[in-house]
Amino acid sequence: MASHGGRGRSGGRPTLEEVAARAGVGRGTVSRVINGSPRVSDATRAAVEAAVAELGYVPNTAARALAANRTDAIALVVPEPETRFFAEPYFSDMLRGVGAEISDTEMQLLLTFAGSDRERQRLAQYLAAHRVDGVLLVSVHADDPLPDLLSQLEIPAVISGPRSAAESLTSVDSDNYGGARSAVEHLLGRGRRRIAHITGRLDVYGAQRRLDGYREALRDAGHPADDLLVEPGDFTEEGGRRAMTALLSHRPDLDAVFAGSDVMAAGARQVLREAGRRIPDDVALVGYDDSAIARHMDPPLTSVRQPIEEMGRAMIDLLLTEIADRRPPASRGLDRRRAVLPTELVVRASS
Amino acid sequence: MASHGGRGRSGGRPTLEEVAARAGVGRGTVSRVINGSPRVSDATRAAVEAAVAELGYVPNTAARALAANRTDAIALVVPEPETRFFAEPYFSDMLRGVGAEISDTEMQLLLTFAGSDRERQRLAQYLAAHRVDGVLLVSVHADDPLPDLLSQLEIPAVISGPRSAAESLTSVDSDNYGGARSAVEHLLGRGRRRIAHITGRLDVYGAQRRLDGYREALRDAGHPADDLLVEPGDFTEEGGRRAMTALLSHRPDLDAVFAGSDVMAAGARQVLREAGRRIPDDVALVGYDDSAIARHMDPPLTSVRQPIEEMGRAMIDLLLTEIADRRPPASRGLDRRRAVLPTELVVRASS
DNA sequence: AGGTACTGTGGGAGCGCTCCCACAAGTGAT
DNA sequence: ATCACTTGTGGGAGCGCTCCCACAGTACCT
Structure with a gap:
């Protein structure tokens, strides 16, 4: 079939609308199928899925982000210079746990360093632009302004380590x-x-x-x-x-x-x-x-x-929950969650 | 509650249009100022910049991506398991060079592992969705299908290491x-x-x-x-x-x-x-x-x-050029660039 | 029979930006 | 004077999606 609908841009990526036309349904219905809404009949769902497969349709992230006001991305912020990130197994273990847990979802993980002032500057700009739905903050120092910035911008965030009195962020810690x-x-x-x-x-x-x-x-x-x-x-x-x-x-x-x-x-x-x-x-x-x-x-x-990987997993879980039931600002700060995971002594020959 | 969509003009982030109103100019003019177009008079530019500052305006990335069909992001793809990434200084040096060079730009860097089949699957999906403007591919193995995928999708890419005959990707290598x-x-x-x-x-x-x-x-x-x-x-x-x-x-x-x-x-x-x-x-x-x-x-x-950091820098430079003068597919593959950086023997006591 | 509820569906109205065309005003050559 | 440019500017027309309202159809009450 040469041109169906006579669109000149035959080389471009297919859009929702084209999938809808192909499946003989409306735009809204395709959207519902794509997003896994239960309010679609089985027959319709099958038809749409077939059209998606035939056309090789992949949703346009930017359009989705614009319309739905979410980015489907979260940032893992390491407030350290890169050197330390590579030197310490803590970070790689954490990254592994986080990566494993997030790969079950549609979310994208961004790794961000905020060791130098310049990097922090960039990060602040970045957060202000709301380019992520949430933030994972690992290894926070006592005087760090990042937690405050985060709650000020009302960006869902989970912090590793004990939450101090001043911070109203969800936290995950080991004992x-x-x-x-x-x-x-x-x-x-x-x-x-x-x-x-x-x-x-x-x-x-x-x-x-x-x-x-x-x-x-x-x-x-x-x-x-x-x-x-x-x-x-x-x-x-x-x-x-x-x-x-x-x-x-x-x-x-x-x-x-x-x-x-x-x-x-x-x-x-x-x-x-x-x-x-x-x-x-x-x-x-x-x-x-x-x-x-x-x-x-x-x-x-x-x-x-320390169950570092498990901590990473737990952080993602809490963050996703927080993003999901993003509440109106009024109810914030009331029921912050906190998880503390147990440690285990591994006895070897040195003691 | 309110019939007219609860999302009022009041609390949200300022938009281009609001900046335009404030500065007493049109939308297009603000866009030109934001994007550094030279076709704006000095007086107008100053007025717009003042309005941007007053309102704390930050462009909406998603809207820009949708309208301009670009993401301002590039991916650094590491086709290795995370373990090796952390174990080998090569990667951290590379990341440092890339990070340093990219921080002069508005581009965002995404770090992506493609060590396991599952991760590769995800990456392919990711690239198909055109979520990045370009790709940096480091440490490619001989039988890797990634370079082919990249040129097939027509995504600008720069590879580290010599380019094989089959690949039509720009490359940066040390000697x-x-x-x-x-x-x-x-x-x-x-x-x-x-x-x-x-x-x-x-x-x-x-x-x-x-x-x-x-x-x-x-x-x-x-x-x-x-x-x-x-x-x-x-x-x-x-x-x-x-x-x-x-x-x-x-x-x-x-x-x-x-x-x-x-x-x-x-x-x-x-x-x-x-x-x-x-x-x-x-x-x-x-x-x-x-x-x-x-x-x-x-x-x-x-x-x-090996001048690994310099290689990272060079990769970014080449990639940005390639993204900038993204040509019609017809002219592709004709003038691929290639940079080879010199090595240096550092003599110490072991020889 | 009419009422009330639900389920499934189509499509209008934006989201906030960039692109591009139209056009006013200025500049110079004919 | 006309014409042909240039420079700076405004704003319409989308980009591809989600949200939500309207509404047809069916089911189960009174």
Whole structure:
């Protein structure tokens, strides 16, 4: 059949209207079929689906976005420089979980870095243009203005890590406090008494909570607080080395180290080994994250496993819900959801 | 409730029309100012810009995409599983270059994985929907159908790595052949005579070209071909270990190894050390990529530096050009561009 | 019989922009 | 004076979709 309807643009992509003509129905009906509305008879649905297949029809996203005022896209915002994104398994695990969960949907995922001021500028512009239906915010720092911006623009968002009082965003977190406690209790159970802690960056909520768990586990076991046993790190291997060096000079008699991340534990391990301490004989070592590093370390590292992929999945679920029942602003902020997922201590040879 | 559609003029985002009214001009004029057309008088431009600022106007991307039939977005397609993306510095460097170059434009970058069949399925759907103006394809395998799909859909695309005869896509590459030659010539110049090569996956064009460079450098220096000195790797550390083990058993008298990537060189180093070979005294080692691994290895690794960031930049430049002068299909395939960027040998203690 | 409810369907009215044509006003050559 | 350009501008006509109202048809009440 040469030209059906005499349209000159035979090479272009088929439109809804062309599908409708082909199936012998109206535009609205095709739209209903495409969007899975139940209010279509089986016969009609079949006819439309046949026409769609024959024509190779693919909906025009831009037209849909314009008419329906939604984009079917969500952004995964990483408020870190790209370097850290690649260096830390946390992000890749998270991305994997998010990717897996979102691939069941029609939603598109955008990966966005907001490490530099310039990138943040761009992001703000981007959000203001409402180019996404929702935002996933991972690894937020204490003073970050992003959560506020998001609720101001009334963009549905889910944040990873504990939600602070100021933020009215839905959040997903793992039990940092409990994870740290279980690590320390494990070390105590192994007979360790002078347990040091290398913290993460304390402007990251999770790192603070791990410190709390560490402190309270010791306190509950009747150990006095000893700040010489706590040394701040910054989640990097180099930071782990520095902190371990400091700890050894302050408390040469320590018999265990609980590091706030596997990467820092790796740094600590180097320093311990150079100082001639055997692991776990002289010093027991426990990390956090249960990343690939932990499994491949020599000796294999005991570590607190965070269900990061599951967190990613949970974030998507919550976000999609929030986007779906987008309510009028009046009812906002009343029933924010929050999910806290349990951690698990994976015991290996280092402790 | 209200009969006239609850969506009033009041609270929503300002539109072009509102800006026009405010500035006392027509819709078309505002559009011209927004899009930087020169055909606007200075006075009018200033008035419009003031109105834009006062109203906080941000163009609606969906409307623009629909009307102009472009999306202002390009996809960076990584035809690998996410795992490899994170494991290999190549990708992060590339992403950095691409990100840097694109941030000067209004374009948006989408990161897309196409490692699994499912992901490829999604990507094909995605491309068919023309949701991007162009595609950057990095690390393409020999049998990959993606390039064909792209030219079939007439989507502007730039590929990293040499373009094969079948592909009619613009490409950006580094001089793999020359890089390999310079590595081998360097080793020859240091007096090495039995130089082994651990290849990358040979279905990756670049790996094949490096092998060619290795072979021809030896041949030109009057060395007979010796296939026992060539062992296939797969770009992984484990693959490097395996290949090195095989090489040592085939040619225990080798005095140099040129590895097709730093990661494989790291694997080779382990095996050499375990076999009691000193580097560089007994065996000289040269890698490829000049990644962080090379600098931090013990001893620091001589490596061929690829200008990966520059390649990323060049890819964006070429792609934007191609998108800009999108020609009628008739003239396609005639003047495909191609850029080949030079490599540089970074000599360190391992050779 | 008329009433009330639902189900399925068609198509008008936009969504906010770009494209392009019309046209006024100015400039210069004939 | 006319003609032919140029420059700057306004606004109509869509882009391809979703939303929603109208309405025919059927089913089940009173």
